[in-house]
Amino acid sequence: MRVLAALSGGVDSAVAAARAVDAGHDVVGVHMALSRNRDEYRSGSRGCCSIEDSNDARRAADKLGIPYYVWDLSDEFHDLVVTDFLSEYAAGRTPNPCVRCNEHIKFDTLLERAASLGFEAVATGHYARIAIRDDGVRELHRAADAAKDQSYVLAVMGPEKLARAMFPLGEIASKSEVRVEAAARGLGVSNKPDSYDICFVADGDTKGFLERALGEKPGEIVDESGEVVGAHTGAYSYTVGQRKGLRLPRPGADGAPRYVTGIDTERNVVTVGPETLLSVRDLVGHEVVWLAPDLPATESKPCHAQVRAHGEPVPGRVVRAGDRVTVELDEPMRGVAAGQSLVIYDGTRVLGQATIAKRAL
Structure with missing residues (x-):
């Protein structure tokens, strides 16, 4: 089977590609360049889209002896993931950009390009399992390693895309096994730290990123009765359940902590209340x-x-x-x-x- 292996530059995708090669597939590696200005994206352990990651992916492909390409998907990523992230927050909703990236980039744009080039499947380093029943129905399941399970962010892919996906790491019991296997294969990324948080928020300050993109919009923070209890610089930067960063001048009448219970970006009002709400x-x-x-x-x-x-x-x-x-x-x-x-x-x-x-x- 002709398989396109998505190489992020991390240890998971490198071992997944290696396992696809071991399984006898005709494997080609590809790294997705997702940033228009890659210096703005995180590096080292805090990113998955940097120049450093691209170089690590190339070295992994060389070690595995498979062809390697870099595909520029930065326009698609900006339009389908970053723009969606901003518009959702601007509407008072709380998006998950990793879900949108998997939906629109890794299992839409990437699969579409792969199919047009004659690839039958795309292999990634996600932790999830695919089970094929006797009647041919393909089921998506949690990974064997519950701590690393990524089925939540993959659920949006749908049955058509699931039919052309491969997750070689789904049955692995722990991330430590992946690192041991990578070291045994001579892959230089065996000890590379995991990536965390939002890759396009370079400094990790989501609130600051939103304010720079959407502008400050000062407004009121009110309690459940409508009484003004504080001020904010943009209702879009809050999320339901948030407790930290409210900067309220005084506690509630009962002295208990207050949480964000509602966000109205049309009125630019944030509502807070007790945890029970x-x-x-x-x-x-x-x-x-x-x-x-x-x-x-x-x-x-x-x-x-x-x-x-x-x-x-x-x-x-x-x-x-x-x-x-x-x-x-x-x-x-x-x-x-x-x-x-x-x-x-x-x-x-x-x-x-x-x-x-x-x-x-």
């Missing part, structure tokens, strides 16, 4: 991507719901109706924000994904 029992999601064609769309089914990449899954029941899913939780979930990715699981299997449309108390 953060809990929800029902979730509503739209823009549904369903990965379980074998399950009836409208049948209520037990599930677990997750709204953060490394969040705790909460049990409940899900009902899907067209482009909308509703989850009734067995227990409250805290700090749910519009714009978050809602992923539905049945055990380790991913049933589907949707974008949180609203909070229902």
Whole structure:
């Protein structure tokens, strides 16, 4: 099989490519250049898009003896990921740029280009598993290593893209095994630190990045009764559940901490309140991507719901109706924000994904 291996410059993608070679596939490595000005992107352990990463990817390809190319996807990344990130925050929602990157870049643009060049699959270093049933249905499952599982950010890819994806690291028990294997193969990235946070926020200051891009928009912070209790420089830079950085001049009447409970970017108002107001029992999601064609769309089914990449899954029941899913939780979930990715699981299997449309108390 002709396989395109996405080489980020990290240890995971290098070992994934090596395993694809070992499996007998005809492998070609490609590094995605995602920044228009790569000096602005993070380097070392804090990035995945720098010139340093490109050089590390090239060295890994050379060691594996596979062809290597760099594809400039910076325009697509800016238009589909960075612009979406800014517009979502500007609308008072909380996006996950890694979800959008996987959706639009790694498993849309990359797959489209790969298919046009005759590649049958794309292999990446993501931690997730694909199971193929006797009836041919491909299922996306959590990785064997729960601590590194990335099925949450992959759920948005959909069944068509899943059919052309390979995750060679899905069955590995721990990241330490990957590093040991990389060292044994002579890959120089065996001890390279993991990347964290948002790659296009160079200094890690998301609030500052938003203010530079969207401009300061001073407004009021109010409590649940509507009383003004503070001020802000832009409602877009807050997220539901936030406690730090509110800079309120005085505590609540009961002396308890206050959290962001609502964001209204049209009125430019941030609402704060006690922690009790953060809990929800029902979730509503739209823009549904369903990965379980074998399950009836409208049948209520037990599930677990997750709204953060490394969040705790909460049990409940899900009902899907067209482009909308509703989850009734067995227990409250805290700090749910519009714009978050809602992923539905049945055990380790991913049933589907949707974008949180609203909070229902």
